[in-house]
Amino acid sequence: MMLVLALALLADPAPPPIERCGYHIVQTFPHDATSFTQGLFWDDGHLYEGTGQYGRSRIARLDLQTGKAVAQTKLPSDQFGEGITRWQDQIIGVTWQGGVGHRWQIKDLKRVGTFRYEGEGWGLTMVGDSLVLSDGTPELRFLDPATMKEQKRVTVRFGSRPLPMVNELETIDGEIWANVWMTDMIVRIDPASGNIKSWVDLSGLKEAAGASGSDSVLNGIAWDATKKRLFVTGKYWPKLYEITLADCR
Structure with a gap:
């Protein structure tokens, strides 16, 4: 499950020290x-x-205690939904390979607009006033959320090696946290440089959730900034977890 990370380490004989953390389950x-x-x-x-x-x-608004949707809006059947994030009074979302994005009102999930972009859409988050998009490559694209005009790109690097498969994104205390597709790893990225500051090994969480199958990978990071709660889940997982970091070294 750590193949991407292992390849990066093997290709870089002397990577700089990068903190590694485990996890502790707080609630399920x-x-x-x-x-x-x-x-x-x-x-x-x-x-x-x-x-x-x-x-x-x-897209759906979920009740944490039950996991059930209290409001939802479906995408057109020919679109494959990907990452979402909040900007002002909107939810902005992208699709996988169609180059089509959507805007919904956060209060009622009604669609209020669409937009186009180049390449694939994977994850989304806001960093300051910029919308940050991952597309499966090592690059993160910084966009103006109002116009979708590209502002800059940053390459995610583990040591000196670009790290591909950067997926779902979340901003926590100024850092970008990202799932790395098909691994049990979350990386913590400096948005200014793209350098990975630390990584979180969530090995065993998929099995604890009772998920199986090659598609049921870790994916989904949410941060409750008010109560300082970190939530994670995965594709087709029957459980969502509040976790804290542990054994960082």
């Missing part, structure tokens, strides 16, 4: 096991989730 919550989780964030007492798969993609 139910999660819809039919949800192919692509984006996750916390806002005003609720989780918001964007899911994928053609004909099944949606």
Whole structure:
């Protein structure tokens, strides 16, 4: 499960020291096991989730205690939903390969606009006034959320090696936290340089959730800034976890 990280280490014989952390489970919550989780964030007492798969993609406001949607909006059946994030009074979301993004009102999840962008869409987060998009490559694209005009790109690096498969994104205390697709790893990225400051090994959490299958990978990071709670889940996982970092070294 750590193949991407292992390849980066082997290719760089003398990487700089990078902190590694484990985790401790604080609480366990139910999660819809039919949800192919692509984006996750916390806002005003609720989780918001964007899911994928053609004909099944949606954005939803979730009740944390039950895992059930209290409001939802489906994407067109020919679109594969990906990451979502909040900007002002909107939720902004992207799709996988269609180059189409959407805007929804956060109060009622009604769509209020669409936009176009180049390349694939994977994860989204806000860093300051910029919308940050991952696309499966080592590059993060910084965009103006109002116009979607590209401002700059930053290459995510583990030591001196570019790290591909950067997926779902969340901003926590000025850092970008990112899932690395098909691994049990979350990386913590300096948004100015792209350098990985530390990584979090969540090995064993998929098995603890009772998830199986190659598609049921770790994906989904949400941060409750008010109560300082960190939530994680995965695609088709029947559980969502509040965790804290542990054994950082």
